[in-house]
Amino acid sequence: xxxxxxxxxxxxxxxxxxxxxxxxxxxxxxxxxxxxxxxxxxxxxxxxxxxxxxxxxxxxxxxxxxxxxxxxxxxxxxxxxxxxxxxxxxxxxxxxxxxxxxxxxxxxxxxxxxxxxxxxxxxxxxxxxxxxxxxxxxxxxxxxxxxxxxxxxxxxxxxxxxxxxxxxxxxxxxxxxxxxxxxxxxxxxxxxxxxxxxxxxxxxxxxxxxxxxxxxxxxxxxxxxxxxxxxxxxxxxxxxxxxxxxxxxxxxxxxxxxxxxxxxxxxxxxxxxxxxxxxxxxxxxxxxxxxxxxxxxxxxxxxxxxxxxxxxxxxxxxxxxxxxxxxxxxxxxxxxxxxxxxxxxxxxxxxxxxxxxxxxxxxxxxxxxxxxxxxxxxxxxxxxxxxxxxxxxxxxxxxxxxxxxxxxxxxxxxxxxxxxxxxxxxxxxxxxxx
Amino acid sequence: xxxxxxxxxxxxxxxxxxxxxxxxxxxxxxxxxxxxxxxxxxxxxxxxxxxxxxxxxxxxxxxxxxxxxxxxxxxxxxxxxxxxxxxxxxxxxxxxxxxxxxxxxxxxxxxxxxxxxxxxxxxxxxxxxxxxxxxxxxxxxxxxxxxxxxxxxxxxxxxxxxxxxxxxxxxxxxxxxxxxxxxxx
Amino acid sequence: xxxxxxxxxxxxxxxxxxxxxxxxxxxxxxxxxxxxxxxxxxxxxxxxxxxxxxxxxxxxxxxxxxxxxxxxxxxxxxxxxxxxxxxxxxxxxxxxxxxxxxxxxxxxxxxxxxxxxxxxxxxxxxxxxxxxxxxxxxxxxxxxxxxxxxxxxxxxxxxxxxxxxxxxxxxxxxxxxxxxxxxxxxxxxxxxxxxxxxxxxxxxxxxxxxxxxxxxxxxxxxxxxxxxxxxxxxxxxxxxxxxxxxxxxxxxxxxxxxxxxxxxxxxxxxxxxxxxxxxxxxxxxxxxxxxxxxxxxxxxx
Ligand code: NA
Ligand code: NA
Numbered sequence: 001x002x003x004x005x006x007x008x009x010x011x012x013x014x015x016x017x018x019x020x021x022x023x024x025x026x027x028x029x030x031x032x033x034x035x036x037x038x039x040x041x042x043x044x045x046x047x048x049x050x051x052x053x054x055x056x057x058x059x060x061x062x063x064x065x066x067x068x069x070x071x072x073x074x075x076x077x078x079x080x081x082x083x084x085x086x087x088x089x090x091x092x093x094x095x096x097x098x099x100x101x102x103x104x105x106x107x108x109x110x111x112x113x114x115x116x117x118x119x120x121x122x123x124x125x126x127x128x129x130x131x132x133x134x135x136x137x138x139x140x141x142x143x144x145x146x147x148x149x150x151x152x153x154x155x156x157x158x159x160x161x162x163x164x165x166x167x168x169x170x171x172x173x174x175x176x177x178x179x180x181x182x183x184x185x186x187x188x189x190x191x192x193x194x195x196x197x198x199x200x201x202x203x204x205x206x207x208x209x210x211x212x213x214x215x216x217x218x219x220x221x222x223x224x225x226x227x228x229x230x231x232x233x234x235x236x237x238x239x240x241x242x243x244x245x246x247x248x249x250x251x252x253x254x255x256x257x258x259x260x261x262x263x264x265x266x267x268x269x270x271x272x273x274x275x276x277x278x279x280x281x282x283x284x285x286x287x288x289x290x291x292x293x294x295x296x297x298x299x300x301x302x303x304x305x306x307x308x309x310x311x312x313x314x315x316x317x318x319x320x321x322x323x324x325x326x327x328x329x330x331x332x333x334x335x336x337x338x339x340x341x342x343x344x345x346x347x348x349x350x351x352x353x354x355x356x357x358x359x360x361x362x363x364x365x366x367x368x369x370x371x372x373x374x375x376x377x378x379x380x381x382x383x384x385x386x387x388x389x390x391x392x393x394x395x396x397x398x399x400x401x402x403x404x405x406x407x408x409x410x411x412x413x414x415x416x417x418x419x420x421x422x423x424x425x426x427x428x429x430x431x432x433x434x
Numbered sequence: 435x436x437x438x439x440x441x442x443x444x445x446x447x448x449x450x451x452x453x454x455x456x457x458x459x460x461x462x463x464x465x466x467x468x469x470x471x472x473x474x475x476x477x478x479x480x481x482x483x484x485x486x487x488x489x490x491x492x493x494x495x496x497x498x499x500x501x502x503x504x505x506x507x508x509x510x511x512x513x514x515x516x517x518x519x520x521x522x523x524x525x526x527x528x529x530x531x532x533x534x535x536x537x538x539x540x541x542x543x544x545x546x547x548x549x550x551x552x553x554x555x556x557x558x559x560x561x562x563x564x565x566x567x568x569x570x571x572x573x574x575x576x577x578x579x580x581x582x583x584x585x586x587x588x589x590x591x592x593x594x595x596x597x598x599x600x601x602x603x604x605x606x607x608x609x610x611x612x613x614x615x616x617x618x619x
Numbered sequence: 620x621x622x623x624x625x626x627x628x629x630x631x632x633x634x635x636x637x638x639x640x641x642x643x644x645x646x647x648x649x650x651x652x653x654x655x656x657x658x659x660x661x662x663x664x665x666x667x668x669x670x671x672x673x674x675x676x677x678x679x680x681x682x683x684x685x686x687x688x689x690x691x692x693x694x695x696x697x698x699x700x701x702x703x704x705x706x707x708x709x710x711x712x713x714x715x716x717x718x719x720x721x722x723x724x725x726x727x728x729x730x731x732x733x734x735x736x737x738x739x740x741x742x743x744x745x746x747x748x749x750x751x752x753x754x755x756x757x758x759x760x761x762x763x764x765x766x767x768x769x770x771x772x773x774x775x776x777x778x779x780x781x782x783x784x785x786x787x788x789x790x791x792x793x794x795x796x797x798x799x800x801x802x803x804x805x806x807x808x809x810x811x812x813x814x815x816x817x818x819x820x821x822x823x824x825x826x827x828x829x830x831x832x833x834x835x836x837x838x839x840x841x842x843x844x845x846x847x848x849x850x851x852x853x854x855x856x857x858x859x860x861x862x863x864x865x866x867x868x869x870x871x872x873x874x875x876x877x878x879x880x881x882x883x884x885x886x887x888x889x890x891x892x893x894x895x896x897x898x899x900x901x902x903x904x905x906x907x908x909x910x911x912x913x914x915x916x917x918x919x920x
Contacts, residue, residue, distance in 0.1 A: 019520040021536040023509075026543045027516075033546070042624065046678035048547065049554035054666045056498035056580065059490035059783065062461075065454055065500065162785040167661050169632045171810035173788040241793035242468045243461075244786050250461035279451040279500060283508040284515060286501035300664045301624070303657075344663045348631055380517075389515045393610070396517060468795070480758050483778035490781055557676065561729060563692065566668055568769050568781065570691040 003307045010035055010304075014336065018380050024396075028291035028381070032298035040301035047297050055293030056286065059246060060114075060159060065282035066249030067118040071125030072274040072281075073256040077265045079226060080126040084134070086224035088209050089217040096198035097205070099136060099144055100191055102127055106148035107187040110155035112234050112248055114162070116339075116376045117285060117383040120149025124391050135206035139402045140197065142392060146384045146399060147406025148190055150373035153339070155183035157245040160372050163340050164365045167347040174428045175365050182366055182413065182423055189409045197405075226263075230255050284390050285383070289338075292381065296341035305333065305342075309349035319357045323418065326350065327371060334375025338383055342375060343368060366424040367417060374410045377403040439593055440510075446586050447507030453500035457493045460486050488569030495565075495576040502583030506590040512606030530602035537598050541591040548584040555581050621844075622655045623680035623836065626665035626673060634804065634866045635737060635828050635859070636660050639683055642735075642830070642855040649847035654840065656681060671831065675729045680836035686722075686736070686829045690766055694907035695725045698914065699738070699827045700767035701903050703896025705918070706822040708864055711738050715827065717917035721910050722829075730834040734852040737859030739802045740867035741822035745815045746798035747791075749882055753891025762790070762799035767824070770902075771800065774895040788814055802826075803870035812877035820871070821884050821892060825863075830855070 010031055017027035029048075036044045074080060084098055091097045105123045113119050124145050131141040153160045156176035165172040198205050212220070230252070237243040237251040260266040299305055312325050333342050354364055376384045379400035388399045417423055467484030474481055486492075508514055521532050555577040557563075564570040594604045625643065629636050636658075643656035659665070665673045665682070671689060674682040690697025698718050699705075705714040715736060723733050750756060753775060761777035763769040764784070772779035777798075782790045790796040791814035800823060811818075830852065837845065875881045884892070904911045 017539070018517045020539070021516050021518060021521045021532055022539050022543075023514045023516045025514065026540050029547065030539065030543055033543070042678050043676075044546075045550045045553050046673070046676045048550040050665060050669050050673055050678060052547070052551065053498075053554060053577065053580070054669055056501055057491075057494040057576065058497065059494045060785075062457055062493045062497045065497065066458065066461075069454065069458075157789065166785060167630050167663075169630055169808050171788075171813055172785060173792070173810070173813045176788075237465065238789070239793055240472075241795045242472065243465050244782070244795065245789060246786075247461050247465055250458050251465060253458050254462055275451045275455060276447065279447060279454055279504050280508040280511060280513040282454070283450065283501050283504035284513050286497075287505060287508075287514060290501070297664065300659060344661070348660050348663060351631070386515060390513060395519050396515075397519065481760075481778060483758065485779060485781075488781070490783065557672070561672075561675070561692075563672065566688045566691055566765065568763065568766060568779075 003302075003304055006035075006039060006302070007304055011336070014380065023287075024380075024386065025287040025291035028288065028295045032291075032295035035295075035302050035304075036298040039303075040298070042301050044298075047301065048294050051293045051297035052290045055290050061286070061289075063113065063246045063249040064115060064118045064121075064285065065278055066253050067113055067122045068125075068282050068285075069275065069278035070249065070252040070256045071122040072277045073253065073260055073270075075125045075129070076270045076274055077256075077260045077263050079230075079259060079263070080130050082223035083126070083227050084130045086220050086222075086227075089212045089220055092209055092211060094195065096191070096194035097208075098131060098134065099140055099194045099198070102131075102141070102144040103148045103151075103187055103190045103194065106145070106151050107155065107183070108231060110151040110153075110183065112157075112231075112238070112245070112252070113152050114157040114159040114245055116150045116152040116373065117387050118249075119152030120145060120384045121281065121285075121387045121391070123149070124388065128391060137201075137204045140194070140204075142388055142394065142399055143402035143404075143406060144190065144194060146377045146388055146403035147409065148187070149384045149387070150376045150406075150410070151183055151187060153373055153376075154179045154186060154366075154369050156180065158369065160339055160343065160369055161365060163343055164347070164368055167343065168351055168361055168365070170361050170365060174362055177428045177431055178362050178366050178424045179369065181427055182370070182417065185416070185423060186410070186413050189413060190406060193405060193409055226259050230259060281390055285386065288383070288386055292338050292341065296337060296345065299337070299341075300345055305337075305345040306349055308333075309346050313349065313353050317357075319359070322353065322357050323367075326354075327414065330368075330371040331374060331378070334371065334382075335378050336381050337375070338381060339372030339375045342372060360421070360425060362428060363417075363421050363424050367414065370410055370414050370417065374407055377407055439589070442586060443506045443510050443590060446503045446505075446583065450500045450502075450504035450507070450583075453496040453503065457496050457500075460489055460493060460496075464489055488565075488567050488571075491565050491567035491571065492569065495571065498576055499579045499583075502580040503586075505583050505587040509587060509590050509594075510606055512604075512609035518610070526602065530598070533598045533602065533604060534595070537591060537595040537604065541588065541595055544584060544588040544591050548581060548588050551577060551581040551584055620653055620655065621840070622657055623832075624659065624664070624678075625656050625681045625683070626659045626662070626670050626679050627683040628662050628667035628670060628685065630661040630808075633808070634862050635683065635739075638737060638855055638859045638862055639830065641858065642851050645851035645854060646848055649851060650844050654844050654847070671729075671731070674831055674833050675731060677833050677835060679833075681734075681830065681832040683828055683830045685739075685826060687765065687767065687826050693725055694903055694911060695721050695914075697767065697903070698907075698911075700765070700824050701896065701900050702742075702767065702771055702823045703821075703892050704900050705824065706741060708738070708825070708860065711825040711827075712860070714918050717914050721914055726829075726831060727834070731831045732834050732837050734830040734832055734848065735856035735859070736827045736829045737856060738825040738827045738863050740804050740863055740870060741820075741825050742800050742802055743806075743821050743823070744798055744800050744817075744819040745806060745811050745879075746817050746819070747815055749817045749880070750798070750819060750888060751885050752887040753895070756798075760795065760797040762787070762796045767899075768800055770899050771823075771895060774898055775891075784809065791815060802867075803874055804866050806879075807870045807873045810877075812874065812879050816879060818871075818874050818879050818881045819884055819888070820881060821889075823892070823896075 161175040233255045234252045379396045385396040464486045471481040558574040563573040670682040673679045687700040756775040756777045759777045761772040763779040
């Protein structure tokens with residue numbers, strides 16, 4: 001079968017499989033199975049075994065369940081309530097008020113976690129129930145979280161930068177540094193949008209909290225101390241050389257347990273519930289990752305991503321045309337593959353083209369991270385959507401719709417990056433060349 | 435039979451949780467070792483250099499064990515996500531047909547997955563494959579655990595298929611419908 | 620027309636991958652396009668630890684691996700990474716010749732055919748300050764990533780710290796690790812100058828990649844095609860050894876150009892390492908049995 005009809009058939013099948021109510025993980029695996037049976041001579045049993053085994057046995061991935069566990073422990077403490085009580089008086093004059101906690105929380109957590117799903121899951125577990133309780137608009141609460149979770153990839157450390165750096169032989173340290181300013185910029189864009197939305201939709205904001213006196217503010221601010229200690233402890237363990245970025249997740253678990261014990265909420269049953277909850281949630285994500293890994297392998301064997309990339313190469317585009325074509329290409333691919341797979345499967349073909357067109361490869365890395373972030377929140381395959389469906393019961397298409405403004409803001413960030421390349425390149429040039 | 439099956443899913447989930455806890459304990463021990471070295475250094479003593487040998491690989495195997503052993507328990511609790519949009523739109527009779535189809539596909543695919551991992555395990559035994567890291571772990575060990583997790587998931591799918599045929603809905607649909615923002619527990 | 624799928628572990632810019640790509644092109648040309656080899660570099664199709672097994676079961680027909688990655692499976696696979704046994708290209712070549720029949724036999728047990736093998740540049744030590752004697756390794760946080768580096772750390776009394784390649788920059792800059800041993804090529808690939816200042820050219824060992832093919836897939840070729848593959852493999856091996864030596868020169872210069880001070884090991888350090896190497900080689904012979912003894916006898920002749 002030709003590649004184009006096959007691609008369309010697979011897309012159709014994917015929607016059919018998802019629509020029929022098959023588990024998402026198995027729907028992905030099923031499409032992989034069809035692809036490999038139709039198009040490749042490789043035995044599906046061998047490909048499945050190898051890809052699921054490689055995807056499941058991963059040291060870097062251990063951070064994900066640990067962060068989820070940390071979120072589950074904190075969810076059972078008074079910490080999230082304290083966090084919101086402590087911040088509420090300070091944010092009362094800022095349009096959007098506590099919705100900004102999602103953005104800032106994800107931004108700070110991104111400095112610890114290299115993954116978008118872990119950022120989304122941990123902050124979501126803490127913030128979503130509080131926001132719902134306080135009557136914030138569900139659509140915005142979920143949308144901001146889906147969007148801001150992707151900051152985990154842009155603000156160092158970042159799994160995707162490690163993958164890109166290894167594939168293109170770029171310095172991972174430089175890529176990390178290059179992500180800092182775009183990360184802050186993106187967070188500001190998100191916050192600006194939240195503020196503008198709140199000004200335009202005052203009726204959909206909950207009634208304002210009473211303005212408290214300065215003394216009261218200071219008093220409630222003291223409730224932030226445990227959160228600050230927790231964040232400082234986890235970040236400090238990395239920069240103090242005590243833990244790797246992966247190990248820091250476990251530091252987070254132990255600090256959360258200590259906090260829970262200090263607050264008197266650590267009981268046998270709360271410990272068991274948190275651990276079992278984390279086991280289920282991380283199992284759900286790991287299962288989808290395994291299904292996606294098999295689909296990715298199958299796609300690799302069918303040669304579809306390669307053929308599409310080769311087709312773009314054959315067009316002989318000018319620099320700006322190439323950039324538009326690649327953005328469309330990655331956005332399309334991003335609907336069906338997860339971000340890391342996208343980069344892994346296409347760099348080999350895309351990079352020579354990118355180099356020939358004269359792009360700076362560090363700059364291009366930041367561009368890739370941004371388009372991969374977009375892929376995290378486009379259905380049907382977007383890991384932030386999976387995490388949020390697991391947490392809220394809203395389906396991935398609806399969550400994808402909630403996240404649409406943030407998808408567009410990511411697009412705006414890409415345009416800003418193209419017009420002002422210094423956003424990515426200035427910091428690495430001052431830090432390493434000086 | 436019902437009790438026996440539920441106990442099977444529950445035990446596997448409990449073992450999965452134990453794998454996660456073990457990762458935390460091992461990594462925690464490694465970090466504490468570094469804290470101890472830092473304190474020694476602060477007082478001018480040479481570092482003790484405690485290491486958990488082969489930690490990244492072993493943690494990776496434990497993670498795989500956790501992820502796959504938990505499959506059935508997670509499935510039965512309705513925490514594996516699926517898209518219900520279409521199913522909720524069709525009338526009750528049609529929904530039963532869809533649910534049966536979804537569970538037949540699920541059963542087939544989890545059966546295929548179990549078979550593939552079993553083949554992988556048998557091959558690892560045959561060629562005596564061991565891990566490449568500092569502690570040579572026979573690969574058949576974590577692979578067998580993964581196969582077991584998938585086999586239990588396959589049993590759970592069969593279990594649910596029978597339930598769907600009887601009642602028109604999977605047993606976990608109660609919790610699927612109950613997951614709503616702010617009320618999860 | 621036959622198409623072989625070929626997973627390789629390293630990125631396109633790496634000299635091994637370039638050499639293998641040339642090999643694939645040579646085969647294509649020599650068989651008039653009847654045998655196509657489709658490269659999937661950088662572990663994009665199959666991850667490095669799984670490549671050998673994937674070729675064995677025929678999921679991929681041909682592949683490239685760092686053979687010492689499988690040292691735990693058989694001592695024969697780990698021979699090239701015994702430190703200070705064969706330093707420099709001539710010695711490494713001799714060691715390869717002594718090992719080759721045993722390596723082929725070992726691979727044949729897994730239905731694999733050895734096509735060719737190309738070494739990495741010699742391994743040297745990257746650190747923040749120069750090490751003058753072997754005693755300075757005591758208590759030093761030394762990166763280990765395989766049994767060979769683990770053995771060195773243990774013998775030298777260093778603190779072995781397991782650090783993944785991707786985590787190296789953070790590990791050095793936060794002080795979780797203080798020294799690592801790897802080739803100048805890898806040092807350039809990972810821009811080591813961002814976090815260390817000294818490269819000590821110890822020439823500890825030359826680990827080798829091997830290109831292996833599934834026996835059933837190879838047997839399915841016509842005699843003319845088999846010959847084309849073997850001829851291309853022979854050419855690739857010669858080209859690869861030369862390229863490796865050239866990369867050593869170029870990469871070492873690149874390190875120096877980026878303000879890493881490239882030093883030769885002091886006689887004290889060298890003597891200390893040789894002592895360690897002897898102990899590790901002795902342990903290897905014990906684990907490898909009569910085959911191991913035969914290989915080392917042949918090598919030392
Ligand atoms: Na991050
Ligand atoms: Na997507």
